Amino acid sequence: MSTLPAGYRTVAVPSDRVMDYRHVDELAFATTSDPEIDAVAPFPVPTDRLMAVEGPDGAYVAVHGSYEFRMPVPGGAVPCAGLTWVGVRPDHRRRGLLTSMIGTHVERSLGRGEPVSALFAAEAGIYGRFGYGSASDEVRLTLRRRAALRPVAGSDALTVRVRRATPEDVALAAELDARAAAGRPGWMPRATPPLQARMVADPPAWRNGGEPLVIVTVHDGDDVRGLALFRRKEAWGDGGAEYTAAVRQASAVDAAATHRLWSFLLDLDLTTSVETPALPVDDALLQLLVDLRPTRRRVGDNLWVRVLDLPAALTARRYARPADLVLDVTDALLPANAGRWRLTVDATGTAEVSRTDAAADVALDVRELGALYLGGRSARALATAGLAAGAPAELDRLTATFVSPLAPVCPWIF
Numbered sequence: 001m002s003t004l005p006a007g008y009r010t011v012a013v014p015s016d017r018v019m020d021y022r023h024v025d026e027l028a029f030a031t032t033s034d035p036e037i038d039a040v041a042p043f044p045v046p047t048d049r050l051m052a053v054e055g056p057d058g059a060y061v062a063v064h065g066s067y068e069f070r071m072p073v074p075g076g077a078v079p080c081a082g083l084t085w086v087g088v089r090p091d092h093r094r095r096g097l098l099t100s101m102i103g104t105h106v107e108r109s110l111g112r113g114e115p116v117s118a119l120f121a122a123e124a125g126i127y128g129r130f131g132y133g134s135a136s137d138e139v140r141l142t143l144r145r146r147a148a149l150r151p152v153a154g155s156d157a158l159t160v161r162v163r164r165a166t167p168e169d170v171a172l173a174a175e176l177d178a179r180a181a182a183g184r185p186g187w188m189p190r191a192t193p194p195l196q197a198r199m200v201a202d203p204p205a206w207r208n209g210g211e212p213l214v215i216v217t218v219h220d221g222d223d224v225r226g227l228a229l230f231r232r233k234e235a236w237g238d239g240g241a242e243y244t245a246a247v248r249q250a251s252a253v254d255a256a257a258t259h260r261l262w263s264f265l266l267d268l269d270l271t272t273s274v275e276t277p278a279l280p281v282d283d284a285l286l287q288l289l290v291d292l293r294p295t296r297r298r299v300g301d302n303l304w305v306r307v308l309d310l311p312a313a314l315t316a317r318r319y320a321r322p323a324d325l326v327l328d329v330t331d332a333l334l335p336a337n338a339g340r341w342r343l344t345v346d347a348t349g350t351a352e353v354s355r356t357d358a359a360a361d362v363a364l365d366v367r368e369l370g371a372l373y374l375g376g377r378s379a380r381a382l383a384t385a386g387l388a389a390g391a392p393a394e395l396d397r398l399t400a401t402f403v404s405p406l407a408p409v410c411p412w413i414f
């Protein structure tokens with residue numbers, strides 16, 4: 001599957017060449033490694049999941065890696081290869097190295113028993129051709145200070161505490177993140193120490209002129225029910241203070257804690273605006289705001305999902321209702337996924353998937369199956385763009401079967 005131009009070869013990256021790997025990404029992304037950052041936020045991708053392409057002179061010219069995730073899906077979690085740190089040295093681009101690396105990634109992921117891959121795309125035009133579908137959106141808000149929230153019972157009884165964040169806050173940040181996730185599809189757990197360290201890491205290079213990271217916690221007696229990490233940036237205009245507060249993480253376990261947390265963040269002295277982290281498009285904050293109109297909203301693509309092993313992927317999640325559907329799938333990269341599949345879902349939401357010769361209810365490419373996989377897209381909407389084919393009733397049956405009650409999102413970029 002992986003075809004490289006003559007003179008290039010695919011190699012695993014030994015631990016003594018991780019810096020060579022990183023140098024390729026630095027040239028591809030116009031960044032540089034910084035020992036001060038590495039000291040608090042070590043390189044997070046496991047070495048045994050790093051791959052490189054060597055050029056004719058033996059130097060690394062293209063790299064990719066992956067995380068070993070258990071991606072939350074409706075009703076469960078699926079082993080997922082989180083493709084990451086993909087880069088091709090600018091003098092070796094557009095000669096098929098990424099295409100070859102995707103082949104390597106797919107083979108290795110399937111070999112490890114990972115039926116799904118997911119990623120954040122550096123540019124939206126890159127990954128669709130390889131069968132990744134845009135499966136979730138995120139929204140980032142810029143809120144005015146004192147934006148009003150609808151009342152929530154119990155919020156006023158909760159207390160808040162504020163202090164500088166420290167590396168020791170990592171356990172609390174990870175715990176609150178996991179509790180706030182509440183099974184939302186796509187919300188990747190940060191399961192390894194290097195990924196968790198990044199939650200609270202605060203090297204000066206990441207401060208963008210702002211203060212060191214601050215942590216605010218919401219308490220019900222001794223119980224911590226919410227947490228936010230944020231930093232303010234000093235600014236003075238003709239009218240006085242114009243600070244902005246950028247929130248890195250805002251996690252709360254219920255509506256009252258959510259209300260208390262955002263009430264605090266929305267009324268910080270000296271600030272005029274508050275920037276949220278990536279939120280799901282149905283986040284509680286959007287429901288609580290009395291008036292969304294003055295709020296700047298930027299919606300962007302979030303996770304891209306690639307179904308690698310169709311029967312394993314489709315049986316790894318639960319479904320919203322019983323169903324008997326025949327899907328006719330095309331997959332130019334992985335012919336084992338192509339053809340007609342019967343998806344039967346029982347009353348518990350558990351699916352069986354088998355080959356069939358029966359007539360298809362819906363025809364679609366594996367890219368669109370990836371888009372639907374987390375339950376955040378509509379088959380009928382895809383069909384309006386010519387990306388799925390079927391009678392409206394069958395398309396709606398597919399959507400109603402796949403739908404997630406909560407919009408999928410991954411709140412952190414990997």
Ligand SMILES: CC(=O)SCCNC(=O)CCNC(=O)[C@H](O)C(C)(C)COP(=O)(O)OP(=O)(O)OC[C@H]1O[C@@H](n2cnc3c(N)ncnc32)[C@H](O)[C@@H]1OP(=O)(O)O
Nearest residue numbers: 028084085086087088093094095096097098099119122125
């Ligand atoms: C999950 C992540 O890590 S996302 C990070 C991706 N990395 C970056 O964005 C860093 C900067 N860019 C790069 O390193 C490289 O340009 C890459 C990785 C995006 C592409 O690598 P290349 O080796 O040039 O890709 P390759 O030659 O295999 O191209 C395959 C096809 O994708 C297309 N393509 C490649 N990059 C892009 C892009 N940025 N936008 C749109 N199309 C693209 C090519 O034109 C080609 O199309 P074709 O088959 O119709 O001719």
